Amino acid sequence: MTYGKGLRPLAALTALTLTAAFALVFFFAPLDADQGFVQKIFYVHVPIGIVALVGFMAGGVFAIQHLRTRDPRHDLRSYVAIHIAIVLALGTLVTGSIWAKASWGSWWVWQEPMLVSFLIVFLLYACYTPLRFSIEDKERQARYASVFAIVAGAFVPLNFAAVRMAEAYIHPRTFATTGGGMPGDMFLTFLVALAGVGLLFVTLWKYEMASKNATFKLRALRRTLAGDELAPVPRSAAPTL
């Protein structure tokens, strides 16, 4: 299967959408009455947070498919989706922390359920790679990683519900009412930014899949040429086909 197909127009569309999103953020969206300029981090922080969570869920869905079909390609898809989502989740934590410092005066706010839930989810998914790395047998590694991805995927919404109940609610109620509790031009900017980050996720995912597939093909060709003299593949957390 070729993941490189359509990658170029997709990448161009992503670049275009992200540029448009940033243009809207800086030149179109109004300044927030309370927070001023710093509120604009919202257009980065919330989209990457949402896309990271969707990426974790997608990893869980691919994992279910992997367990059902035993096709190692689904495991690779799950691995790549979770991998990119972890990076985005780290970005969400950093931007959230910056925003918290600017608007609430502290780098870390324990009363903030979204930030705390995100930290817990991040800590859980941070175990994904060590877990894979500590299982040598590739088939078992894929199976166990899928079980983990499914459990963690179910854990994400439960964790958000539990932590939100525990803490006083001080997070900005952005979507309290339909259409957003914010003015229309802010909401439009947010939607474009969300689309841009979503496209970025899909592009990176396809790019990584194409790169991995090329590596596997190259390795297979080398093995055919060199025979058994080839050095063995080093132990790794990444799936191999």
Added chain:
Amino acid sequence: MRRAVGALLRKDLLVELRTKEAVPAMALFSISTFVVFHFGLDRSSLDGSLAAGVLWVTLLFAAVLGINRLFVAEVEQGGFDGFLLAPVDRTSLLVAKALALLAFLVLVQLIAIPAFAFLLLGPSLWQALPELLAVLALADIGLAVIGTLVSAIAIRTRARDLIVPILLLPLLIPVVLAAAQATAPLLALDGAGPLPGRWLAILAIYDGVFGLLAYAIFDFLLED
């Protein structure tokens, strides 16, 4: 399946009774942790949310010890091979192990909670015992289900003792959070407050979701 679960559970309890490997260590660990908390916090009596937090963190860490050991005999002495050869439903191993872990947790708590009341707790334990038992029961089910699942995942990895805690702690944060929040008003200094029902609901939902999930995917951890 009921007969298989019964046989496996009896085997596990019998092994524990003869080797006394997990429960005494877990109980001793909890009491040592209470002493550590006494010095760490420099407090001689606790109440309210601090007492609930100390109690639940201690019980959680004690559970980690038992969860680390849960499948060790199965791997080291060929229990898995014997089980896989037997013509029984594979999920019965999950049910039996979770019940065994639940029994260990209850035994440990029978020692640890009186010790906590004796060593650290300011208000009387009797003021809210039935409510506390309800919280304990729901939290223990969650601990047992997730513990069995994580133990089964970690047992075949190279860094078993390291994988269990790093996987288990984030997964159990909702349980500890809900249990501690539900326990805090029960241990208040000025008489037990009412039991917040929504925390019990969170615990029950957690138990239900992960119980069903574990039931659905446990098979995949056994195919070798």
